Amino acid sequence: MSRLLCRRHLSSSVFASASAACLSELASLLAAGRFHRSVDFAKSLLLSSHPPAANVPDLYHALAAAAAAADCHGDPAPHSFLCDAASALVVASARLRQPDGALRLLSLLASAGDGAVRAPLPSLSSCNLLLESLLSLDRHADARAAFGVLVAAGVRPDTFAWNKAIQASVAAGDLDEAVGMLQRMGRDEGAPPPDAFSYNVVIAGLWRAGKGSDALKMFDEMAERGVAPNRITYNTMIDGHVKGGDLEAGFRLRDQMLHEGPKPNVITYNILLSGLCRAGRMDETRALLDEMASHRLVPDGFTYSILFDGLTRNGDSWTMLSLFGEYLKKGIMIGSYTCSIFLNGLCKEGKVAKAEQVLEMLVHTGLTPTRVIYNTLINGYCQIRDLQGAFSIFEQMRSRHIRSDHITYNALINGLCKAEMVTKAEDLVMEMENSGVDLSVETFNTLIDTYGLMGGLANLRNVSLFYLICKRRV
Template identity: 25%
Template sequence: MPFWRPLSRRLSTKLLNITICGLCKAKQIPKAETVIIDGIRLGVLPDAVTYNTLIDAYCRFDTIDAAYSVLHRMRLSGISPDVVSYNSLISGACRKSLLSRSLLLFEEMVAAGVTPDTWSHNIIMHCLFKLGKPDEANRVFKEILLRGEVHPATYNVMINGLCKNGYVSNALALFRNLQRHGFVPQVLTYNALINGLCKARRLKEAKNVLKEFGESGYQPNAITYTTVMKCCFRCRLFEQGLEILSEMRNLGFTFDGFAYCTVIAAMIKTGRMREADEIIEVMVSSGVRPDLVSYNTLINLYCRQGRLDDALKLLDEIEEEGLECDKYTHTIIVDGLCKAGDFVGAQNHLHYMNRLGFGYNLVACNCMLDGLGKAGHIDHALNLFEVMEVKDSFTYTILVHNLCRARRFRCAAKILVSCLKCGFQVLRATQRAVIDGLKSIGFACEARKVKARIRLARFVP
């Protein structure tokens, strides 16, 4: 017999809810449902808390439809769904990227006479920003302001949403206005604004906000510094980025693999392989255990340096650490083998990926296509192109570019036209190379036809 046999109805419902909550957290929803049925048989009736716990669990671990069906059960039990019920549904739909469903649920809540609270509005604002509707999100924000129901989290949602929709200046203006009215920014507020400024490459303002952050009494965390450091590297201000790295270490932050990989990736992209090697040594000596992203960065470094044996050894190390390689890991290996001229090895690795269950890898095939073209094996590249299951605009651009390099302009023109017919686009520089190439070998008439086909493709969807 279940252990919650009632001593009093109130106490029993409380114990029932505790049991349901524990089972739901353990993702044991069917068992939670069984407990509810057993409780009803024993005369312990579930209340709004019981059903709301169940709704939240279904939203997190099952489908929104399953969660929504609980509302009907509540009504049959004589319990009206409340704002918590709808907030769980709206939030769950948003997490699953069912943004339009979130908006419909909000409208249903209002129509049912349930008054939205601060969290309801925050979720809806977040949805509207994700849908690319900042004006509507701003309208909701103004309504909240007029009612005086603003929570600090609301400001965070607004600033973050404005930044992600490209309205960084508006976010900064709102931030300054809020400060003048006594609003004390939180760590999340500063991080959202700094991240937005960095993505807009407004490094100077980002560093000023970072300085304010440090003087505010809050302590910027590793995410804050890593964001600014990435911005420095993106703006090619490598010395400033390394200064941020040094400052982080001096402040005693636990430097994770992500931050190290940010530095290593920046060094790789700019060809500063020696500095990248030094950062790797620092990372290893610091005792940081690499995650898969870290390993992928290291494999990429070794492949760029032509150290394929070291890169392949890391694959074994990944397995020893209990991690599983992803598509990106194997794509880096395929690209490295192609750059080293080992096309047989690259082909074998593609087959190996299929055996592992990764399926067709378009990016890896594009890497091999490019490698064959650059190595002068243009006929092999054409054969690979013909048998590729899926193609994208990069596939066509790569082949057309390499055909131009091999001065096979007529073939390049045919591929370019077929690309346009499929609705893909090739880079304009590559288009110009085809047209100029045709003219250079005396096929001006064909060049005009290709030019006309390109012009037509711009107007016909």
């Protein structure tokens, strides 16, 4: 079989990189029903060809010819073999995140044959994987087109496939199409009924598009069609209400979850806490935290990030420190995002030294500081005009090989200019240039304002620096 395959197909440039023995092995694996091994083998063949996408249909025809050649009567390859071959190639392409060849093969097979004689299509499960791959690559138009090919070919996509097509429509901004598909599910002939996922995708899309009233209609429709909302549905609705400024509607849905299920989770409470903090209702957050505890729900890092941010807005560093102590007692590992919010709150109240102490303590517990964290401290020290502290943090950044950015330099330059240490500020400007950090408009404005206050451009240390600033400004 391998000699025939080599003579009939490997003479083309398409499979010059693939050996006859490899193709023969793949055909044998398919014939033996070893599908998963076939997928792995197909992936290696596609990776060895250039470009992989163009070779999927050719490889399929080569496999079909190999199966026919192996048959002692020369009959065409069996239907099951062709279906498995197409499915394996589609799955391999999807897993390689190179779906173009699989799309071509699907279109070719869907249009091949006439009347009762039709080329076997890839399995629905393999096509579902292709749809999922296309969505992960943000190829929404291709996902919708592939779904259309399946329907036009007489395939009856399952709920998973319909949901992927709906997802593609929502992601593409075609909410009317998504809603229309949702309405057709369970009503058109051959269309499966929708599930909670179907509605969740559409409801979330409607909220994002500012169509809250339509989202409410979809939510009410779920009950009419016997589709039970799940926790994601409720959280999406609560989030939509809260972001829309209707906190009370969010809390009513929380009450509905408590009485009818599914029960609220940490995400539910985080959404409500975020709403309370944005509304400045910090005094109500403690009751909500106590409610979480009564349901044996442990706040996560995001919970505390929300609270730290709210307390920062209120200028309540005392409560923030108390909450941080509670955080540590519970053994919750603090992440860099939460840490930056907490430290920013302390710095805004001028408690920069305390913020640095907290950071040192967290570093000892395993936290890796980020540029954002260091920039927060540098800016905090500059705001209280403690340049020694600011440059100490700057040196810590260097010792940890964390690259400074324009935010780092701008904070230091601004601090130096306020202290009338213009020469050192100019040195930092030159250092920015030498380090490959672009000057921003803020850098330019800070220096020019300082020169103006000090008697004009005569204070420039050298002409080259002025030229550099002007070049960056333009």
